[in-house]
Amino acid sequence: MFQVFLLKKIRKPGVLLLAILGLSVIQGCSTPQEAVVEDDFAQYVDPYIGSDYHGHVFVGANVPFGAVQPGPTNYIKGWDWCSGYHYSDSIMTGFSQLHLSGTGIGDLGDVLISPYTGDILFSPGTIKEPLAGYASMYSHDREKVEPGYYEVDLLDYDVNVKLTASERVSFHEYTFPENNASRIAINLELGIGWDAPVTTRLEQINDTTLAGFRHSKGWAEDQELYYAIVLSRPIDNLDLHTDQGEIEGSLAQGRDVVGVLTYSTAAEEAIQLKVGISPVSHEAALKNIESEIPHWDFSQVKAEAREKWNNELGKIKIDVPDVETKRKFYTAMYHSFIAPVLFNDHDGSYRGTDKKVYQNPGFNNYSVFSLWDTYRANHPLFNIVQPEKVNDMINSMLAIYEQQGKLPVWHLMGNETNCMVGYSAVPVVSDAFFKGFDGFDEQTAFEAVLATSNNDEFGLDELKEKGYIPADKEKESVSKALEYAISDWAIARFAEKMGDSENAAYYHDRSRAYEKYFDPETRFMRPIMSNGEFKSPFNPFQSVHEVGDYTEGNAWQYTWMVPHDVQGLIDLMGGDDAFEAKFDSFFVVSGDMGAEASPDISGLIGQYAQGNEPSHHAAYMYAFAGRQWKTAEKVRHIMDEFYTDQPDGIIGNEDCGQMSAWYIFSSMGFYPVNPSSSVMVLGSPDLDRAEVKLPGDKTFTMIAHNNSKENIYIQSATLNGDDLERSYITYKEIMNGGVLELTMGDTPNKQFGTAPENRPIEELP
Ligand SMILES: [Ca+2]
Ligand SMILES: [Ca+2]
Numbered sequence: 091m092f093q094v095f096l097l098k099k100i101r102k103p104g105v106l107l108l109a110i111l112g113l114s115v116i117q118g119c120s121t122p123q124e125a126v127v128e129d130d131f132a133q134y135v136d137p138y139i140g141s142d143y144h145g146h147v148f149v150g151a152n153v154p155f156g157a158v159q160p161g162p163t164n165y166i167k168g169w170d171w172c173s174g175y176h177y178s179d180s181i182m183t184g185f186s187q188l189h190l191s192g193t194g195i196g197d198l199g200d201v202l203i204s205p206y207t208g209d210i211l212f213s214p215g216t217i218k219e220p221l222a223g224y225a226s227m228y229s230h231d232r233e234k235v236e237p238g239y240y241e242v243d244l245l246d247y248d249v250n251v252k253l254t255a256s257e258r259v260s261f262h263e264y265t266f267p268e269n270n271a272s273r274i275a276i277n278l279e280l281g282i283g284w285d286a287p288v289t290t291r292l293e294q295i296n297d298t299t300l301a302g303f304r305h306s307k308g309w310a311e312d313q314e315l316y317y318a319i320v321l322s323r324p325i326d327n328l329d330l331h332t333d334q335g336e337i338e339g340s341l342a343q344g345r346d347v348v349g350v351l352t353y354s355t356a357a358e359e360a361i362q363l364k365v366g367i368s369p370v371s372h373e374a375a376l377k378n379i380e381s382e383i384p385h386w387d388f389s390q391v392k393a394e395a396r397e398k399w400n401n402e403l404g405k406i407k408i409d410v411p412d413v414e415t416k417r418k419f420y421t422a423m424y425h426s427f428i429a430p431v432l433f434n435d436h437d438g439s440y441r442g443t444d445k446k447v448y449q450n451p452g453f454n455n456y457s458v459f460s461l462w463d464t465y466r467a468n469h470p471l472f473n474i475v476q477p478e479k480v481n482d483m484i485n486s487m488l489a490i491y492e493q494q495g496k497l498p499v500w501h502l503m504g505n506e507t508n509c510m511v512g513y514s515a516v517p518v519v520s521d522a523f524f525k526g527f528d529g530f531d532e533q534t535a536f537e538a539v540l541a542t543s544n545n546d547e548f549g550l551d552e553l554k555e556k557g558y559i560p561a562d563k564e565k566e567s568v569s570k571a572l573e574y575a576i577s578d579w580a581i582a583r584f585a586e587k588m589g590d591s592e593n594a595a596y597y598h599d600r601s602r603a604y605e606k607y608f609d610p611e612t613r614f615m616r617p618i619m620s621n622g623e624f625k626s627p628f629n630p631f632q633s634v635h636e637v638g639d640y641t642e643g644n645a646w647q648y649t650w651m652v653p654h655d656v657q658g659l660i661d662l663m664g665g666d667d668a669f670e671a672k673f674d675s676f677f678v679v680s681g682d683m684g685a686e687a688s689p690d691i692s693g694l695i696g697q698y699a700q701g702n703e704p705s706h707h708a709a710y711m712y713a714f715a716g717r718q719w720k721t722a723e724k725v726r727h728i729m730d731e732f733y734t735d736q737p738d739g740i741i742g743n744e745d746c747g748q749m750s751a752w753y754i755f756s757s758m759g760f761y762p763v764n765p766s767s768s769v770m771v772l773g774s775p776d777l778d779r780a781e782v783k784l785p786g787d788k789t790f791t792m793i794a795h796n797n798s799k800e801n802i803y804i805q806s807a808t809l810n811g812d813d814l815e816r817s818y819i820t821y822k823e824i825m826n827g828g829v830l831e832l833t834m835g836d837t838p839n840k841q842f843g844t845a846p847e848n849r850p851i852e853e854l855p
Pocket of ligand 1: 281
């Protein structure tokens with residue numbers, strides 16, 4: 091075991107391959123299922139990537155899109171602990187069952203379980219006195235994390251912890267030293283970030299079963315989590331504590347219940363526990379355990395979790411000579427498939443946004459929809475490599491619409507947080523419809539996008555009345571209007587397909603609202619006041635977090651926020667050359683964003699910010715002006731500079747998979763600039779070959795000939811053997827299967843994709 095830890099520590103790419111080979115030999119000896127084989131893509135995943143800096147990724151053991159994310163939890167010392175864990179830390183309070191991955195706000199961290207030895211303690215300690223309770227020091231040298239598995243030694247107690255999971259059940263194994271005071275604390279008080287307990291309950295059902303609930307407020311205003319815990323060995327003793335003090339008996343209910351289990355353990359004795367969760371009841375949580383893990387074979391669950399990950403990771407097989415790029419790619423795939431998460435019981439039942447329990451509705455209900463982020467590339471990626479889950483995700487969004495009157499904005503465990511701006515479920519639902527997914531009711535979907543875009547909130551009433559949102563009436567008015575316009579483009583096309591020409595015309599008009607914001611003098615998207623004049627004074631660099639005119643950005647960044655009508659923006663700018671000149675400046679200008687600028691704006695190239703979503707489509711816009719080769723330069727630079735295989739290798743919040751989805755598309759050489767159109771704009775692939783597994787046993791293969799760090803420019807392209815003159819491919823061309831071949835070189839072919847007919851156009855499948 092210790093050798094494994096040592097090998098894991100080696101991080102120089104040159105010796106990494108040896109490390110991985112060494113790792114595989116050790117694992118192969120103990121558990122044959124884990125021998126490194128050709129199809130073991132999980133070997134390239136390093137869940138530490140993005141756990142340092144502002145990546146905020148989850149570190150722990152889960153299965154793809156699983157409801158539980160058991161993992162280590164630190165004291166929450168600020169923004170960088172939104173997932174509960176940061177690479178820089180060295181003290182953990184225990185192992186909670188739910189974690190967010192990559193968000194900019196912290197919540198969850200429910201049911202914190204902590205093994206320790208010694209006196210009975212009901213608290214891990216505090217930030218000021220971090221080791222005053224049962225919290226423990228740990229070290230990355232004696233910690234191991236891989237898809238579906240987490241292991242650590244708690245240095246203060248000589249306790250080894252192993253975690254794995256099924257969809258709705260966390261599986262913990264604690265190996266204690268010989269001790270007559272081995273403890274397991276179950277803490278229902280503590281959570282992450284904005285979380286705070288409201289009412290919690292812990293009851294001993296029998297000598298191996300505990301159950302209860304944790305109701306909390308926070309980012310999710312009213313979160314109801316039910317749980318059951320089954321232990322491999324009868325409890326010797328249970329001590330209960332609440333804010334009222336110590337509680338006699340086997341049941342405690344209060345704001346912050348803590349239970350401490352006591353065991354007398356022999357040397358190296360392992361005590362296992364399975365934690366089932368449910369949004370419905372603790373009885374359902376117990377049933378989830380019985381359905382998903384009806385045995386105590388930890389290594390079997392661990393092997394199954396790895397297999398589940400390999401099945402998802404293997405949907406794209408890649409070829410590239412360096413291991414670093416393989417690690418970047420498969421870790422990006424891993425991060426893109428954490429959320430949304432299942433939010434139902436094994437039998438399909440779930441609790442809706444209206445708090446009612448819905449018996450199995452015939453689809454898998456999901457939660458954790460970070461849509462302002464994920465509509466851009468993560469959902470378009472799902473439409474290619476997660477087609478069997480798309481209908482369930484759309485049905486989950488439509489159920490939310492029926493329960494709360496609008497599609498989700500940022501949905502968290504049955505709660506609408508209304509986080510960020512826009513109604514970005516609209517392009518996701520519309521796109522699924524355009525792309526032929528038919529496992530949901532299209533009339534309901536159409537009704538949902540119309541209703542969502544008609545709610546008189548967040549500036550929409552003003553938009554409907556004036557055609558723009560006055561900056562003196564609504565904060566973040568420019569971002570809101572631009573995001574609405576993107577979504578309204580999708581509604582216009584949806585209406586066309588539904589034969590509703592009146593709505594098609596109305597939403598087409600609304601999709602052009604961006605034109606009003608364009609100030610021809612400064613040539614920026616600029617806030618407009620109620621009197622119709624542009625807001626003054628105006629500083630295109632200034633960003634004011636949360637209350638300014640631009641959401642986590644400034645005028646330089648938002649001026650390009652027209653992915654649905656790039657040609658329209660080019661026309662406003664005065665044509666290709668004028669657009670190019672201004673766009674070139676975007677990547678070189680520097681200026682003071684001010685003291686109140688959002689910390690989300692990171693990964694800067696000039697004012698382009700790869701660390702945050704508003705820039706994500708932008709580098710591909712050169713292709714619309716016939717300068718595809720400049721897109722190639724920018725995307726290769728971004729992939730090299732802002733994505734690495736180190737813990738700080740993600741340049742901003744991962745945001746539930748969006749940062750990684752950008753890399754997955756870009757590394758294959760194309761990107762969905764307008765997420766609800768069919769067009770995938772060509773960039774410059776980081777990979778030499780990518781084989782995308784598609785429904786119907788089809789494969790889409792991208793081959794980059796003569797590709798290298800210098801040969802970043804597309805010289806020529808073919809699709810299925812025919813010359814491809816255009817700088818884009820379509821969703822349909824991908825899903826039909828086939829071969830895209832790009833021949834690369836070290837000098838730009840300035841003719842590639844330059845003729846007007848070869849540039850990206852807006853096109854539906
Ligand atoms: Ca909570
Ligand atoms: Ca972000």
